[in-house]
Amino acid sequence: MTPAAVPPDRWLELAPLQLRDWVTGFLPASLQWLATGLITIVAILAVFGLLFAYLTLAERKILGRIQNRPGPNRTGWFGLLQPFADGVKALTKEDVVPRQADPVLHYLAPVVLVALSLLGFAVIPFGRHLVAVELDAAVLYFFAAGAATELAIFMAGWASRNKYALLAAMRALAQLISYELPLLLAFVPVVMLAGTLSTTAIVAAQGGWTLGVLPHWFVLTPWGFAGFVIFMIAALAESNRSPFDLPEAESELIAGHLTEYSGFKYALFFMAEYFGMCALCGMAVTLFLGGWQAPCAALECIPSYAWFGAKLLTLLLGFIWIRATLPRLRMDQLTRLAWKFLVPLALINLGTAAFWSLTAGWTGGLQLVRWAVALALVAGPFVLLGRRLSRGVAPRVYRYASS
């Protein structure tokens, strides 16, 4: 956390930290730790709160653009105030709790969900010096914090005492536990190669460029790419986004576990979904996309947090794009995809990564062999398992009546 020696031309890089230290400098030393912590947290809350607000707007606008319409554009300039109008509305909207419901759990569910989805931000390095807390087991912490979100969703569904909500709660549990595993398995190769569970160290391990343009991000290796794809699919599922939005499948279960939530509690669920999405994407950036590292040496002058933000936004855009395109999976297909495709692939990917790690010394022609073997190890199982997964599903040829 302490700013290292600052080159004078990198003041932008350190500006957030210096601002923070300047503020805390006015406080007595005994309070400085607390103030620093609070400022960090408030900064995270403010940045991601705003990001949440504008992500909802961006989602609505991008969805609109994909669907050939402009989306919200009259609340404020270009509709920029739309999220705040929604916020005001949600804050003042009556809060209805069904009388059959379990009131305590009904209240706690959104609170716990938001709190837990926020916790993950603590270990994500947003920039070269911007990480809230450095832990030795940071990645594990991240997933431990995320592991409990399914409990909150279950609480929401169960406490509502609504049939759709309960069905959704069961779906949510099965879905989240099915995808937690590929999510965990997908980053184990990264840990193997980086040799650490600390996020800052993992980012540092991806530093440097070949020829100044080819970054050493893990996603640019065969095992890293496979891991990244598995991770992103699982992240989509973990954040209940389309095509994995079964717990809140509108055409099937009304609003799923949210059916009985109104007013700001409902907004909190939304917030949690977006926080969770941001956190998972942030972790994906950290683990596979080189974190805050610039893509080529020449672009290092742009502050690291900008790179992080750009990568994060790209992934989020991908989420929105996917949401606008793909239909929803069915529950059995969803679990099948997790257990019969992603988990085996992730396990095999462990082997690929091990091979990659053990052959780190190969050079020259052997380097080509190394790439070929690794690619085969990634593509072979993908093709085989994919064929098995999509068995019986194929485009068809149609005939016409003879007369």
Add this chain to the structure above:
Amino acid sequence: MSAPDSSFLAPPAGSQVRAVHDEFHGDLLEVSMGPHHPSTHGVFRMIVTLDGETIVKLKPVFGYLHRNHEKLGENTSYLASMPYTDRLDYLNSMTNNWAYALAVERLAGLAVPARAEYLRVILAELTRLLNHSCLAGFLLQDCGCSGTPLMYAFREREKILDLFESLSGSRMMCNFQRFGGCRVDPSADWLAGVQQLTDGYGAFLDEFEALLTGNEIFMARTQGVGRLAAPLAISAGVTGPVLRASGVAHDLRKVDGYGAYPQFDFRVPLGDHGDTYDRYMVRILEMRESIQILRQALARLPDGPIMDPKAKLRGFRPKAGEAYGRIEGPKGEIGFYLISDGSPNPYRYRVRPPSFINLTILEDLCLGHTVADAVIILGSVDIVLGEVDR
């Protein structure tokens, strides 16, 4: 369906559910889907009994949009029923109009000039394009696409509606056909507009199919889901694309050869599996055939009057008798059964609603599938509540 006739004819008995159900599986959950449910396309209701998420019993409930269409038809003149038919299947007012006009023409023995017959074909095929596009959009919406296919379908629908509007004056409720012809003669501009739409529609279909037809998720969701065997489909009176998706070559445009259809060259696509995917694909392929029909109709549209000179607008009193007229609507066989007692109002006015009768087999299709499947099965049957409940 290899079972003997009597067994598949019988509707699935709900009382057998408990016997099938394993006592260790947990409680059955009875969920009411509808009348307010995003996927029931209106105010339809299904009482679904679930074992886990598997449907063991499904009872449709109708009547939430029962607007006494037939009673009103018996209390008003023949002409006044025409705008009401617009509101039956409110996506396809043109074909409803045509079916009603056809029945009245049969009843009163009116002839329709050739130009009007061609015009009717053009409008019916435009309606088919409109209906099938919207259905595909709604079906994919039910599959969980966040509106995108529906938006694209409605984008094209607006183009067709523009044509309808500039011809008949109204977007949806065209009230265009008259007994013995059509109300307005289209201008050359309008026909050029249809030509333009026809030329551009293939590209839209290509885009739509690129969007989702080959999509693995969509195929996995729909293939093998809700299989309908041909004997059951025939016995249950299922008509239209649903029947053809089960492999029965039955298209009234070919079978009855009404209107100007015998003069056109088109094919009838058939499905081999009778599942949801086939029902979707048969409609997509039918749209491509519709484009062919439109091309031919536009090229050969004859000149001449558009109304039978014998036809009367006011004081229309057909002789006593009865007639049943039917056409191939986008949803299936839409028919009107009229009994005249010589008065200005029909004595009996009956609509044969394809959506309603196609729903007979809904429970058969859904049993053993999950809630998610039931939603898309319902979507693939393609119902419009205005017609189901009338």
Add this chain to the structure above:
Amino acid sequence: MILALLLITLLILASAAVAMVLRNLIHSALLLVLSWCGIAAFYLWAGAEFVAFAQILVYVGAISMVVLFAVLLTRPARDAELSVPAVTVLRVAAGLMAAGMVASILGLAVLTTRFSGAATRAPQLTVKDLGALLAGPHAAALLVTGVILTVALLGAVLIAAPAPAPRPEDHS
């Protein structure tokens, strides 16, 4: 430090105790999850970072799921099932007495024992060390654990999975 420890103690004991007396099994399970979180907090307090997060991952993320599923799957049709019948009042008293006795004996033992070497700084144990330990000296134990886990998986699935066709001998 001590204050934090006291807070954690309070959290663990209170939530565990309340969880154990609640009637509603779902509430019990969720409170127990809180208690497990408290234990994780204790591990963190003690400096065992990896174990703390592991505790959360396993207990809060996974065991709680199993428990919740078990509660939901075995949900009695009649809520009255949970009421304590009169016959067992005696048992409850006996159980409480036994637990109290164990608690007092253990407590006495703890209080009277003098421990040597109270370290003020937590020993450093990185994940890397842990990995080396697990793969090295404790490799045999690891393999045994793997066997246990696999057997548990097979056993639990076999026991819990609904039999495709119940055979008559299953009913003994």
Add this chain to the structure above:
Amino acid sequence: MTPLTLCLLLSCGLFSVGLAAALTRGNAILVLLGVELMLNAANLNFIAFWRFSGGPASTGVVFVLFSLAVAAAEAAVGLALVIAVYRHQQSIRLQDAVRLKG
């Protein structure tokens, strides 16, 4: 009172709570949860001793890890048993489970 004593007291309190639950509650799931609590109490001790022993031995931590695995296995099998019993008896009360013997 040293922190270690406090930790041990906590552990013994937790153990007693678990024991009391296991002994008094008729509900099989709660009994299992009580046992889980007792296991956790043991783990608390391991960590406490590891923390305050001052020595380099990290056996405590490794042991807790193994204990976690065992607890998971126990929970899986135990609750599976509960479900199996429930299937046959339609009850999760331990008194009813006695009938399994016969």
Add this chain to the structure above:
Amino acid sequence: MSDAALPPDSAAAPAATPASEPITPAQRDDLRRQGILLTSIEELYNWGRSHSVWPLNFGLACCAIEMIAASMARFDIARFGSEVFRPSPRQADLLIVSGTVTKKMAPQVIRLWNQMPEPKYCIAMGACAISGGPFKQGYNVLKGIDRFIPVDIFIPGCPPRPEALLHGLVQLQAKIRGQPLTGPDAPRHLRSDVECNCPIPEFGAHDLVPTQNPTVWQPPQPIVRPDKA
């Protein structure tokens, strides 16, 4: 249609309803007296909820298709921030009664309305929802949803064009912006003395019982139209 195309006697035409003016100067002065804080809260409140009117995903009949069309590319109700069609009444602000309400459906519609949290608005879209429309002489058709629930905006038409629905939405936004936060003119959800619940009629042997809710619906008195003596 531009304003110029309006009839010359459009002063009597419904386009110029008081709702189109957000807040009258008199009201503003009144509010200023109550304090600038209240005024700004009110403005913020009204601004927020008027720009975030989420409709219930609820279609009844023909008008529902035009309602859907209004949310599609050509018309795009999203521009007003209202494309968030919520499937659950708990999260919806606006009930668009889009189509014929039959007697069989009426209790369900009213229940949905009751289950929506305040503040909530109701648009009767199309002839059927306003008065039963062309089907009003039928045995199973409710002659206007305003018999049972309070309706904010009536949009005539059969079905109304999507633009007409957008116009109705704009009218509704204007109406919302004109609602004071306190005082006797405050909307019903801000006043403790007004009951917001609408009783649900029962299915009788021949008709709904009762056939209307007198607290929200009375026939106009005296009768506007000169009748045959």
Add this chain to the structure above:
Amino acid sequence: MLGTGLLQGLAVTAKNLVGSFHDPARLPTLEYPEVQPQLPEAYRNFPFLVSESAEDPMGTLRCVACQICEKECPPQCIYIEKSKDKKPDAAGKQQIFPAVFVIDTSVCMSCQICVEVCPFESIKMDQVFAIATTERFGSLLLTREQLAKPNSYYHQIHPTEAAEVDRRLAADRQAAEDKAKAAAAAKSAAPTPPAKPATGGPAA
């Protein structure tokens, strides 16, 4: 291979996303309240009554209260009361006029049957659709005064149709005039007919 269909779909949506910024076909949205829709000439919403002059709409209604539309209206949303007295119409003929002419737009289904059956070209379809209102009876029940719109307005919204109607009416009037003239010529001693009111004629 697994996933190609998904990628194809993603490509389509991406094309539309990009296309919405430069291709008007991919962004067909009308900014409604600012941009009014281009209504086709045939568009119909609610009926209105054609009056010959804009200055005196009530005096120059073409409607003669024959009540055919009232009878033929499928949803029965028209209510007409005939006047007790007569007054001269555009052609100078003494006609009954509607004392009360009410259309309940909250019932009207815009079917145009009233227009089709009207033998006097006096009821036509209007194109105003933005009439959403907060009160039902006060605003949606259109009286004679609200319904009457001048012929010029008719020309403005349906130019082709209105021109044709005017031509037809003029021809009818001409025929009537010729007939009258012929009758007058036959009766050579007849006095000159009364002067026609100047209000008539198309106001194009």
Add this chain to the structure above:
Amino acid sequence: METVEQIRDRLLARFPGATVEVRSNPSPSGQHSLLLGAATAREIAQFLRDDPALRLDQCSNVTGVDWPEKEVVETTKTTVPDPAGGPAKVVEQKSRRLEPGCLEVVYHLYSIALRHGPLVLRLRTGNRTDQVTLPSLTPVWRACEFQEREVFDLFGVRFEGHPDLRRILMWDGFQDHPMRRDYVEPDDYEWEPTPHGAVLAKAKRHYPAPAPAAKP
């Protein structure tokens, strides 16, 4: 397809004793129908479906028709020879006869296999009050399932052998059969701006003293 008469003859030969009449249709559509007796209707339907020459496998449309009791005024002209030997006098005698009402169910049958149709079947109940039972044809064609329920709901025909005869469009507690000609609508009249006919009568009943006319 064979003509209706041929079918009738074949049916009579196959089912001796069954009631099969041809009802001719004077309208240009020329869709004549067969009136079946209720007793053998189902066997005949089964035969029509399975007969290789007909194979009427699709029951397209099922509907009811209500024929209320009708007062028929018949004028009989009798030539009375004049006893006086003059020209025979034609005496017109008017007799009023009450034609009994009935409920009729009409089935439109088509053959998908052989592509012909329609064959129109009619079944009639004894009267409109208590003898309203007819055999259900649902066991022969599944298509009748919902349509017969609808006929039951709207006309009040009871179908014997129907698997699930409940009201389908109206709610369960509803007691009338609204499509019958003599159905009286519930009086839920409040106020209508543009009343006509029956509504006007209702308006006068509800507002006996209308407001004074505000004539311009």
Add this chain to the structure above:
Amino acid sequence: MTTHPYAFLALFLGVALAFPIVLLGVAQLWFWFFQPAKPSPMKNDVYECGLPPAGDSWIQFKAHYYLYAILFLIFDVEVLFLLPFAVAFTGLPTGALLAMLAFILLLAEGLVWAWHRGHLEWK
């Protein structure tokens, strides 16, 4: 105040919990001051597609859901053991690697077994 490394996490958790509660509290303030609560039996009834709720939704569920939980639990623990090993991977002797391989294979065998028995299918 010591800067205990985990105190920040506690602080973060506290603020994270307080954040939604404060927001909900603001909403509550609004209801206190301006918008009187108007609960009613109908409004506060469970939503069921516009119908009065029939039957309880707290029912006993299908046992099959449980299998996923068990599978997940076991594999979760496996990942837990994998992590320290993965961290130490680069410096490990071959014997340790083989031990780990055996461990993974053991558990993969469990997966394959469940796959073959059809327990991975959602029913």
